Amino acid sequence: MTRRTTLTALSTAVALAGAMALGGCASTGGPELTVDGAFIPQPVGDMAGAFLTVTNDGDAADRLTSVSSPLSDDVQIHETKDQKMRRVQSFDIPANGELKLERGGSHIMFMGLKKQPKQGEKVRVELHFEKSGPITVDVPVEAATHNPSHH
Numbered sequence: 001m002t003r004r005t006t007l008t009a010l011s012t013a014v015a016l017a018g019a020m021a022l023g024g025c026a027s028t029g030g031p032e033l034t035v036d037g038a039f040i041p042q043p044v045g046d047m048a049g050a051f052l053t054v055t056n057d058g059d060a061a062d063r064l065t066s067v068s069s070p071l072s073d074d075v076q077i078h079e080t081k082d083q084k085m086r087r088v089q090s091f092d093i094p095a096n097g098e099l100k101l102e103r104g105g106s107h108i109m110f111m112g113l114k115k116q117p118k119q120g121e122k123v124r125v126e127l128h129f130e131k132s133g134p135i136t137v138d139v140p141v142e143a144a145t146h147n148p149s150h151h
């Protein structure tokens with residue numbers, strides 16, 4: 001049974017190397033979220049949409065439950081079905097998966113804008129999750145032509 005012992009020792013070494021590759025960050029087995037590709041099309045009315053991708057490198061699922069921003073006191077999360085948008089309570093972020101908020105699909109919506117953000121500016125947005133701590137993103141405002149087609 002020397003062979004089995006060797007294999008066990010080897011897989012332990014591989015597991016340790018894998019853990020160290022994560023930058024010494026002790027993984028608790030929870031979700032590990034990062035946000036990228038965020039943008040807000042310069043709004044033309046009193047509402048604005050935001051789009052981004054949340055990537056989960058962890059082995060546990062999470063949920064986007066709410067969004068807050070100085071831009072609006074009423075920030076909602078919407079999904080789009082049959083070209084109509086509808087408010088939802090949360091979006092799933094699968095383990096080792098991603099949540100994509102994109103034009104024509106799910107999105108963040110700022111109701112009753114307090115000001116009109118212009119292209120080139122940034123809007124601070126705080127994402128709240130069921131398990132993970134909040135993530136703050138300074139979202140760039142892009143050209144109005146990026147506006148979601150459903151408005």
Ligand code: CU
Pocket residue numbers: 078085086107108109
């Ligand atoms: Cu919407």
